[in-house]
Amino acid sequence: MDLKDGADLDGFRRALRGLVAAGVEPDDVVWSGGAAPSLFGDAAPLPADAPPVPLPRPVGALIGTVVCHRDPERYALLHRLVRRVVRGERDILDHHADPLVHRLALLDKAVRRDLHKMHAFLRFHEVHDPDGAERYVAWFEPGHFIVEATAPFFVERFESLVWTILTPVGSLQWDRRSLTVGPAALRPEGLDRDDRFAEGWQRYYESTFNPARVNPTAMRAEMPRKYWANLPEAAAIPALIRSAPARVQAMIEAEAAAPRRRTPDRAVAAMARQEPASLAELNRIILAADPLVPGATKAVLGEGPEGAAIAIVGEQPGDQEDLEGRPFVGPAGQLLTRALEEAGIERGGAYLTNAVKHFKFAARGKRRLHQSPTAGEVKHYRWWLMKELGFVRPRLVVALGATAALALTGRSVSVLRERGPMRFCRTGSEGWDGFVTVHPSYLLRLPAGDGAEQACRDFVADLRQARGMVEGPG
Amino acid sequence: MDDALLDKLGILADSAKYDASCASSGAKRRTGGPDGLGSTTGAGICHAYTPDGRCVSLLKILLTNYCLFDCAYCINRRSSNVRRARFSVDEVVRLTLGFYKRNCIEGLFLSSGIVRSPDYTMEQLMLVARTLRRDHGFAGYIHLKTIPEASPWLIEQAGLWADRLSINLELASDRSLKEFAPEKDGGAIKAVMGQIGERILEAKEEKRRFSPAGQSTQMIVGADASTDLSVLETSDTLYRRYGLRRVYYSAFSPIPEASSALPAKPPPLQRENRLYQADWLLRYYGFTVEEIAAGGEGGMLDLGIDPKLAWALKNRGRFPVDVNSADREMLLRVPGLGARAVDKIVEARRHTTLRLEDVARLSSGLKRARAFLIAADHHPGGLTDRTDLRQRLVAPPKQLSLF
Numbered sequence: 001m002d003l004k005d006g007a008d009l010d011g012f013r014r015a016l017r018g019l020v021a022a023g024v025e026p027d028d029v030v031w032s033g034g035a036a037p038s039l040f041g042d043a044a045p046l047p048a049d050a051p052p053v054p055l056p057r058p059v060g061a062l063i064g065t066v067v068c069h070r071d072p073e074r075y076a077l078l079h080r081l082v083r084r085v086v087r088g089e090r091d092i093l094d095h096h097a098d099p100l101v102h103r104l105a106l107l108d109k110a111v112r113r114d115l116h117k118m119h120a121f122l123r124f125h126e127v128h129d130p131d132g133a134e135r136y137v138a139w140f141e142p143g144h145f146i147v148e149a150t151a152p153f154f155v156e157r158f159e160s161l162v163w164t165i166l167t168p169v170g171s172l173q174w175d176r177r178s179l180t181v182g183p184a185a186l187r188p189e190g191l192d193r194d195d196r197f198a199e200g201w202q203r204y205y206e207s208t209f210n211p212a213r214v215n216p217t218a219m220r221a222e223m224p225r226k227y228w229a230n231l232p233e234a235a236a237i238p239a240l241i242r243s244a245p246a247r248v249q250a251m252i253e254a255e256a257a258a259p260r261r262r263t264p265d266r267a268v269a270a271m272a273r274q275e276p277a278s279l280a281e282l283n284r285i286i287l288a289a290d291p292l293v294p295g296a297t298k299a300v301l302g303e304g305p306e307g308a309a310i311a312i313v314g315e316q317p318g319d320q321e322d323l324e325g326r327p328f329v330g331p332a333g334q335l336l337t338r339a340l341e342e343a344g345i346e347r348g349g350a351y352l353t354n355a356v357k358h359f360k361f362a363a364r365g366k367r368r369l370h371q372s373p374t375a376g377e378v379k380h381y382r383w384w385l386m387k388e389l390g391f392v393r394p395r396l397v398v399a400l401g402a403t404a405a406l407a408l409t410g411r412s413v414s415v416l417r418e419r420g421p422m423r424f425c426r427t428g429s430e431g432w433d434g435f436v437t438v439h440p441s442y443l444l445r446l447p448a449g450d451g452a453e454q455a456c457r458d459f460v461a462d463l464r465q466a467r468g469m470v471e472g473p474g
Numbered sequence: 475m476d477d478a479l480l481d482k483l484g485i486l487a488d489s490a491k492y493d494a495s496c497a498s499s500g501a502k503r504r505t506g507g508p509d510g511l512g513s514t515t516g517a518g519i520c521h522a523y524t525p526d527g528r529c530v531s532l533l534k535i536l537l538t539n540y541c542l543f544d545c546a547y548c549i550n551r552r553s554s555n556v557r558r559a560r561f562s563v564d565e566v567v568r569l570t571l572g573f574y575k576r577n578c579i580e581g582l583f584l585s586s587g588i589v590r591s592p593d594y595t596m597e598q599l600m601l602v603a604r605t606l607r608r609d610h611g612f613a614g615y616i617h618l619k620t621i622p623e624a625s626p627w628l629i630e631q632a633g634l635w636a637d638r639l640s641i642n643l644e645l646a647s648d649r650s651l652k653e654f655a656p657e658k659d660g661g662a663i664k665a666v667m668g669q670i671g672e673r674i675l676e677a678k679e680e681k682r683r684f685s686p687a688g689q690s691t692q693m694i695v696g697a698d699a700s701t702d703l704s705v706l707e708t709s710d711t712l713y714r715r716y717g718l719r720r721v722y723y724s725a726f727s728p729i730p731e732a733s734s735a736l737p738a739k740p741p742p743l744q745r746e747n748r749l750y751q752a753d754w755l756l757r758y759y760g761f762t763v764e765e766i767a768a769g770g771e772g773g774m775l776d777l778g779i780d781p782k783l784a785w786a787l788k789n790r791g792r793f794p795v796d797v798n799s800a801d802r803e804m805l806l807r808v809p810g811l812g813a814r815a816v817d818k819i820v821e822a823r824r825h826t827t828l829r830l831e832d833v834a835r836l837s838s839g840l841k842r843a844r845a846f847l848i849a850a851d852h853h854p855g856g857l858t859d860r861t862d863l864r865q866r867l868v869a870p871p872k873q874l875s876l877f
Contacts, residue, residue: 097833
């Protein structure tokens with residue numbers, strides 16, 4: 001069978017179909033690659049367009065790698081494997097100790113290793129086009145016929161760059177849209193000329209080497225000499241090895257440096273100083289930080305006087321809050337404002353904030369649909385909420401809904417069953433007197449009717465009770 | 475890249491080289507797409523090896539080697555006379571992208587001395603990761619070394635952008651830490667490990683991104699009096715309690731500008747190697763810390779033979795095991811058989827009865843395994859119990875020349 005030079009997977013597949021259809025035994029086939037004609041004259045004609053040979057997936061994958069190997073026997077070995085599969089040994093590859101399977105596994109391993117080394121040791125060099133566009137060129141000498149097989153890796157990794165890979169067995173070119181597979185190439189001259197990054201890479205390579213651990217054997221096991229010629233950093237290796245013993249000796253002989261300033265005062269003071277010292281400073285941190293939930297555009301901060309007697313904690317800002325940058329301004333916020341008024345609490349005198357500082361939403365067309373934060377996300381924000389309340393120092397904290405209760409207690413709370421007074425703990429022994437009730441958005445979702453009106457009255461009653469807890473008896 | 479940046483790169487790579495945790499494996503597959511840059515492959519790629527035999531997978535540098543702290547084992551401690559330098563956030567970003575585009579690295583491993591305050595430093599590290607990801611669509615690997623004294627919210631932010639977070643424990647015991655790293659607080663380090671571990675678990679359950687390649691740590695071996703047993707006990711606790719992905723062991727190596735509090739001579743590098751082997755037994759071979767330690771003497775591993783062989787020699791009553799019938803757990807305890815070889819044996823013996831030459835095809839460690847294995851055509855006979863078995867299995871010592 002005549003196949004193209006290199007890794008001719010398609011040619012092998014076509015030939016295999018014909019051979020299997022004609023029932024030809026592996027020992028009766030002479031495989032030859034490239035232009036060299038077969039020594040044994042013309043091959044017997046095989047059926048054209050024979051049907052595909054159904055193979056288990058692992059066998060197909062093995063063929064794909066093994067055809068890349070340089071071993072001239074590879075096609076014959078694969079043919080023998082396929083013959084056995086066709087005869088019924090479908091799980092032949094599990095039989096690791098079988099001599100044929102073992103031999104093919106070694107070829108497969110060698111090709112995979114070569115692929116891995118090309119992924120690892122290929123170096124791109126930036127070349128300067130006359131128009132100033134960024135373009136990268138690499139030269140590599142693989143051990144097997146793997147150039148095309150490496151293409152998906154490089155395309156995936158450097159999809160946004162324009163690059164060329166040249167090798168003695170073929171070349172690849174990527175222009176950010178399409179891949180061109182080209183012929184064998186010659187080593188280009190002066191690739192790393194004027195590339196300061198190549199120089200920087202060498203400096204890095206030399207600096208990251210620890211002379212006290214010199215072990216060239218281990219290095220060569222993973223990076224054999226044959227690759228060194230095309231690795232710019234490898235030029236530094238001989239000098240690094242040569243100078244290592246002297247460098248180590250110098251370190252050991254050098255007298256231990258007497259500690260200079262050893263007082264830890266500055267470091268300790270710096271750690272103490274870094275905590276935000278005021279609510280305003282904390283708010284600056286919150287505003288500068290990225291949302292820890294998906295969706296949000298900006299943080300919505302708490303609102304109200306420091307030292308307010310009551311702090312009210314909701315779940316998270318909604319669509320309108322996110323746009324206005326203020327808490328409790330949407331429909332639920334308006335309902336809360338009315339309820340506070342009925343309960344005799346002045347909104348402006350209370351501190352209003354949310355457990356989660358950003359609006360978590362999923363975009364559905366033009367609409368931004370509210371999504372509840374997960375327990376993990378609530379915990380992300382818990383640090384800030386605790387610090388915030390620490391600055392406000394309220395006498396009572398009111399949790400609106402389950403998310404706020406989760407943030408304040410660290411556990412999931414059933415609001416309807418546990419509504420009422422509750423102690424909220426920070427880490428450690430500190431904490432706040434608290435009160436759990438429903439979130440006003442829950443009231444908005446109830447279908448209109450008696451039940452809904454009763455629920456609103458209960459909510460106002462809760463707020464009134466909370467007010468009573470702050471004002472004391474009388 | 476101008477000369478000044480080149481110079482800084484030299485200083486800040488040199489300062490970072492004592493950190494062993496530089497692997498790029500364990501990240502989920504990811505690509506940058508048509509406008510981004512880079513990918514992670516899951517397995518990790520080592521792009522070069524230096525003459526110390528260790529791989530270069532990531533650009534491993536410090537943001538700065540100025541430091542407020544004064545940890546005796548660290549070349550960058552406040553009282554050291556080492557040359558100092560400092561990168562800006564943009565410089566690190568530029569270097570990472572430049573090297574990445576030349577296919578020199580899989581990504582960035584960024585650590586830092588503590589300047590101004592722990593929070594300020596942590597924020598700078600986080601900003602590097604954020605700029606790479608958000609402004610440049612960088613999909614390569616990013617490993618950030620967490621500053622344990624930084625505020626929790628900064629660590630939470632860092633976890634959004636990094637593939638892996640790590641905090642170096644450095645010394646196995648709180649007492650050593652107090653002695654050698656007076657400003658460090660073992661409790662604080664573990665508290666942050668706990669915080670990160672918890673967030674990683676939650677994020678996984680909620681299918682969010684938070685340090686998806688897990689967290690790791692490093693312990694320096696040989697700078698203090700800790701035994702291998704206590705080092706392994708600490709690792710075991712870290713794996714179980716905080717779900718750490720890796721513990722790295724770094725044999726204390728002499729540093730220029732050494733502190734007088736430290737030993738001048740390095741411990742044998744072999745000790746580090748044995749600890750890594752023991753660590754594998756712990757994580758993949760079902761051994762307990764006690765079993766591993768029992769293979770050595772006085773809480774130290776045997777430097778002459780690997781810990782699995784050491785255990786087997788002291789537990790000969792459990793051998794030989796039959797390669798054709800033993801269960802997987804026991805095969806894993808046979809010296810010379812790795813986990814991959816054991817899996818192949820278990821699969822292959824469903825199809826055939828294995829002879830010694832079959833096992834030889836599946837494992838490269840047959841020389842050691844012979845004395846502990848029964849195969850269809852092989853029984854070690856009295857070999858398992860011979861008093862000179864250890865000598866027979868250990869290659870005769872020969873003069874090694876390192877240089």
